[in-house]
Amino acid sequence: CEVIPNANDFVSCLNACSRLNDPGLALSLCLRDPAGVSHARRAAVDYQRTLVREMNAAEPSILHGDHIKYLMLDDAEGTGIIASTVTGFLYPDHPCIVLNHSDGKIKISARGTKYQVASGLDLAEVLRIASESVGGRGGGHSIASGAAIPKGAADAFISTADSLVGAQLGGEPQ
Structure with a gap:
C-alpha cells in the first residue's frame, strides 16, 4: 500500500x-x-x-515583445511554473520567457504550448541561439527550455529570442 x-x-x-x-x-x-x-x-x-x-507578484511585471511575453525577476522560485502559467492561461498565443537574476547570472525558463509547437515553435533552438549570441548556454525541448546568460545580457537576449520566435511562427508583431 x-x-x-x-x-x-x-x-x-x-x-x-x-x-x-x-x-x-x-x-x-x-x-x-x-x-x-x-x-x-x-x-x-x-x-x-x-x-x-x-x-501574483510577477503578473504586473509581464513585458510584451513582438512575439513573446517575458518577465525579469530577482531570485524567484518556480520560474518554469510561472512561464507555464503565463503562456498556458494568461497569454496562450505567446510563448513566455522568464529571466531570473540569481547567483551572479541570469537563469532563463521558457515555455510554449502544444499548439505553438505544432505551428513551428522550437524553444530549444531559440534559447540555444539567443543565449550563445550573448555568451551563454541554453537548450532543452521544443515546448520547454532553459538557458543561462551573463548579467547585463538580458536585453540583447530578449531581442534575439523575440526575433527568432517571430521567424519560427511566421507571425506579425502582436
Whole structure:
C-alpha cells in the first residue's frame, strides 16, 4: 500500500521536498514510511503558496515583445511554473520567457504550448541561439527550455529570442 495513494499528490509532495531541499523526506516517502506523510503534505501546500505568491507578484511585471511575453525577476522560485502559467492561461498565443537574476547570472525558463509547437515553435533552438549570441548556454525541448546568460545580457537576449520566435511562427508583431 502506498503512503500517498494518489499519484499526482505523491509527485507534488516529492517536488516540494526537492524544491525545499529536503531529500530525506522525499526518500522516506519513496520507501513508504508513513511517518513523513503529514510533513510532506504540509511542504507541498507551503510550496504551492510560495508559487501563488510568486505568480501574483510577477503578473504586473509581464513585458510584451513582438512575439513573446517575458518577465525579469530577482531570485524567484518556480520560474518554469510561472512561464507555464503565463503562456498556458494568461497569454496562450505567446510563448513566455522568464529571466531570473540569481547567483551572479541570469537563469532563463521558457515555455510554449502544444499548439505553438505544432505551428513551428522550437524553444530549444531559440534559447540555444539567443543565449550563445550573448555568451551563454541554453537548450532543452521544443515546448520547454532553459538557458543561462551573463548579467547585463538580458536585453540583447530578449531581442534575439523575440526575433527568432517571430521567424519560427511566421507571425506579425502582436
